[in-house]
Amino acid sequence: MKFKLPNLPLSSLKTLPLKPKSQMASLLTAAEPQTRIPHPSEDLDDVLCSAQQLAEQQQLDLAETAPLRSLSGESRIERAWAHWTKLGRPKLIVAPMVDNSELPFRMLCRKYGADAAYTPMLHSRIFTETEKYRNQEFTTCKEDRPLFVQFCANDPEVLLEAAKRVEPYCDYVDINLGCPQRIARRGNYGAFLMDKLPLVKSLVENLVANLYVPVSCKIRIFPNLDDTIQYARMLEDAGCSLLAVHGRTRDEKDQKKVRANWDAIKAVKNSVKIPVIANGNIRHLDDAHDCLKYTGADGVLSAESLLENPALFAGFRTAEWVEEGEECNKDRKLDQADLLVEYLKLCEQYPVPWRMIRAHVHKMLGDWFRMHPHVREDFNAQHILTFEFLYNMVDRLRELGKGTPLHLKDTNGASIAANGLAVSAV
Numbered sequence: 001m002k003f004k005l006p007n008l009p010l011s012s013l014k015t016l017p018l019k020p021k022s023q024m025a026s027l028l029t030a031a032e033p034q035t036r037i038p039h040p041s042e043d044l045d046d047v048l049c050s051a052q053q054l055a056e057q058q059q060l061d062l063a064e065t066a067p068l069r070s071l072s073g074e075s076r077i078e079r080a081w082a083h084w085t086k087l088g089r090p091k092l093i094v095a096p097m098v099d100n101s102e103l104p105f106r107m108l109c110r111k112y113g114a115d116a117a118y119t120p121m122l123h124s125r126i127f128t129e130t131e132k133y134r135n136q137e138f139t140t141c142k143e144d145r146p147l148f149v150q151f152c153a154n155d156p157e158v159l160l161e162a163a164k165r166v167e168p169y170c171d172y173v174d175i176n177l178g179c180p181q182r183i184a185r186r187g188n189y190g191a192f193l194m195d196k197l198p199l200v201k202s203l204v205e206n207l208v209a210n211l212y213v214p215v216s217c218k219i220r221i222f223p224n225l226d227d228t229i230q231y232a233r234m235l236e237d238a239g240c241s242l243l244a245v246h247g248r249t250r251d252e253k254d255q256k257k258v259r260a261n262w263d264a265i266k267a268v269k270n271s272v273k274i275p276v277i278a279n280g281n282i283r284h285l286d287d288a289h290d291c292l293k294y295t296g297a298d299g300v301l302s303a304e305s306l307l308e309n310p311a312l313f314a315g316f317r318t319a320e321w322v323e324e325g326e327e328c329n330k331d332r333k334l335d336q337a338d339l340l341v342e343y344l345k346l347c348e349q350y351p352v353p354w355r356m357i358r359a360h361v362h363k364m365l366g367d368w369f370r371m372h373p374h375v376r377e378d379f380n381a382q383h384i385l386t387f388e389f390l391y392n393m394v395d396r397l398r399e400l401g402k403g404t405p406l407h408l409k410d411t412n413g414a415s416i417a418a419n420g421l422a423v424s425a426v
Ligand SMILES: Cc1cc2nc3c(=O)[nH]c(=O)nc-3n(C[C@H](O)[C@H](O)[C@H](O)COP(=O)(O)O)c2cc1C
Pocket: 095, 096, 097, 098, 099, 100, 120, 121, 150, 176, 177, 178, 179, 218, 246, 255, 279, 280, 281, 282, 301, 302, 303, 304, 305
């Protein structure tokens, strides 16, 4: 049955991913758990059908998913909250991380308490041009929701084309407005767009006018609070449905040395009406509770600390964050090597490039490697990795001993579920 779409420009329809309904469904079954995004086609009948599938798949009706362009400011805000609520108001969220927040890592974090996750930043131009890049850098599966797919961009039409390809598989298309690295300066994206706000506005507006899924932005703060607030309001007015605020400026690149500014995040939260996510200084679950309370934000992101400890959102913490005399539940033994083994199994299920696996091995086994540097040297010397080598390496480290279990603190926000995991009640 065909489905009539209200006010949908043909130009946007043509870029919708197209698959006959039966194939589209099979993309999301357990038999083929990992989704590779399909190619666009030009057939309008198929297009209309696939728009319906998109709506069905996301269990939304088209009235709710139609692009936002015709709505007034207040209706947009209502829609932003309705969507957020439909997703269960996720609070504990895996931050976007190039080469690090890929599917198996997201799935591991979800198992240990993450309510939602971002993909790594994808380069919108390369994404539209290169099939290999798309297939390698963006994979997902049915259980990988709620999901933010993040792009960097500086061309509204290119960004839209990239976004159209992923919108059936995600809950937000996110724009990276915070990357402070030299590569972003050279490529004219990320935090360097803070000098080109009219361009930022057009990136957001064009997506909002043509996508079914809401648009979110991840920003850094300006040195001046008023500028930050104006920036956040501009994004909201442009149709952004959710704002993640990293409480550091573009020049504050070393997140271990510079504490994030929660006051600035709080000020943004108080200045806009859309959901706001706080980012910075979330090293364990207590930080998440404190940040939510202090800033009034609707959720938190964690990045670096999650890489070392993907069970952070379930209440586990590394020894570094255990305070003297703190009551910890030491019976529930889980260590970083256990988490790495779980991650490797997920990588066997959902293949990813070895460079990503390598990065996670270094992060999760960092403490063990410091104690047994010769094991790290052997690992680094392996130009071609295999799962067998990695499982054996974990066994070897265990035999060498001294792995420290993660500590599980039963905070007032987390309770222990029957499966032994902490269930967050933030
Ligand atoms: C390895 C790594 C990769 C990152 N890649 C991205 C990215 O792709 N997009 C993005 O918006 N931020 C990226 N970031 C920044 C984080 O999302 C986050 O804003 C920052 O690390 C601050 O959070 P934290 O204090 O919890 O680490 C990355 C951070 C790390 C450590």
